[in-house]
Amino acid sequence: MHRGRLQLELLAAVTERLGDVVRLGHRLESVDDGTDAVTARFATGRGPVGVEADVLVGADGIHSTLRALRYPDEGAPxxxxxxxxxxxxxxxxxxxxxxxxxxxxxxxxxxxxxxxxxxxxxxxxxxxxxxxxxxxxxxxxxxxxxxxxxxxxxxxxxxxxxxxxxxxxxxxxxxxxxxxxxRDALPQWSFGRTTLLGDAAHAMYPNGSNGGSQAILDARTLAFHLAGADSPEQALAAYEEVRRPATARLLDMTRQTGPERVMLLARERAPEGFADIHDVIPADELAAIAADYKRAAGFHPDALNERSSLTVRR
The missing domain is CATH 3.30.9.30 (D-Amino Acid Oxidase; Chain A, domain 2)
Structure with missing residues (x-):
């Protein structure tokens, strides 16, 4: 599916369920951490705006402002x-x-x-x-x-x-x-009532096509813990405990070209070409490379069938 179409479908679903809640043209400038709430301050075309909330999620991409506020010395990607x-x-x-x-x-x-x-x-x-x-x-x-x-x-x-x-x-x-x-893996995503999600938390190479996929897994996991935890802080800690180590390992694998490593192996082992890939990379080695990456990405069928559901039972 074209990503633009997917985003419009998601926007329509949000509008149907929650009403006219999406606001554009807001640029995050600062965050005030409170005991009972967090306040985000934005620059807009109409002047500064402050928004108080139970939780602030920075899902603002590889150039995340919230990440930069927490890690001001990190530098460029x-x-x-x-x-x-x-x-x-x-x-x-x-x-x-x-x-x-x-x-x-x-x-x-x-x-x-x-x-x-x-x-x-x-x-x-x-x-x-x-x-x-x-x-x-x-x-x-x-x-x-x-x-x-x-x-x-x-x-x-x-x-x-x-x-x-x-x-x-x-x-x-x-x-x-x-x-x-x-970006390098971070030692911490959540601070008080704020956390990071998607590329803001773990921007990685597109080897294996995991940019959007991992953001969806983040959001699903975060929603699950927010719905069941006793406090926002507990929910964010549980979310990070699950997702940060998993995405750190996946980030490391994408730097090693992820599942596309088979192309590098073929080039190294048969620089003049080949008639049958299994003469160069045995079938069990191909399967192992694919399975290892699926497990790291959270897509392996066995792991999906064995893990507990992320559906909230009310």
Missing amino acids: VWSGLTLWRGTSVVPAFLDGRTMIMAGDGEQKFVAYPLDAPGADGRQRVNFIAERRREGSPDADWNRAVDPAPIVALFREWTYDWLDVPATIAAADEILEYPMVD
């Missing part, structure tokens, strides 16, 4: 040396129309997957990520649109019988450029 270009294109459906492709190695890579089913004309919208290691210092700006021509040139030889990579890049409505960055 950590760059991997890789630059990513992302976009969506309408192209002829590849393979079965439901498959994700990852091709490349630690220096250059291309990823693509469909966002909807193929149309009557056999075409569908796909999301793609083109990646290349490069020199220089990054500027973590997620909204920089760039000319596709230089990126097309980088992938000009990446054509397959079932997918034309340079044509897919060239057909993009818009291409955004940004560095692959993350």
Whole structure:
């Protein structure tokens, strides 16, 4: 699903259940920690605004203001040396129309997957990520649109019988450029009645596609503990006890390329190519790499079936 569509669906659900509660154009400036409440102070186009609440959750991304208030000396995100270009294109459906492709190695890579089913004309919208290691210092700006021509040139030889990579890049409505960055794991997320969630707590590389997924797990876990704890402070402590170690381990695995490690292994073991992947990486090794990452990410079927439910019984 296109992320923009998902966000609009979530907004509609929030509005239906809670009413007109979403406020835009607020920039957090300071937090006052109280015994019985926390006060957040925002800058807006209409002047400063103070909001008192039982709990303040900083879900404000890799450049989180709340995180910066708690860790003012942390500095900029950590760059991997890789630059990513992302976009969506309408192209002829590849393979079965439901498959994700990852091709490349630690220096250059291309990823693509469909966002909807193929149309009557056999075409569908796909999301793609083109990646290349490069020199220089990054500027973590997620909204920089760039000319596709230089990126097309980088992938000009990446054509397959079932997918034309340079044509897919060239057909993009818009291409955004940004560095692959993350942040080091924190020793603490929660302070009094405030905590962090999602990229604000544990920004990580997109290896394994865990940015949005881990934020959803955070929110589910936090909601569960807020509903059942005796106090907000107890709820935040229980949430952090579960989620902070899990995401720290996952962050470390993404720095080791996560499940995409199989591409690096193939390149190392068979630099001239191969006919059958199992001649290079045995099936049990492939399965073990996938299973280890699923367990770390919280997606392994056995772990999901064994853990207790996060549904609140009222």
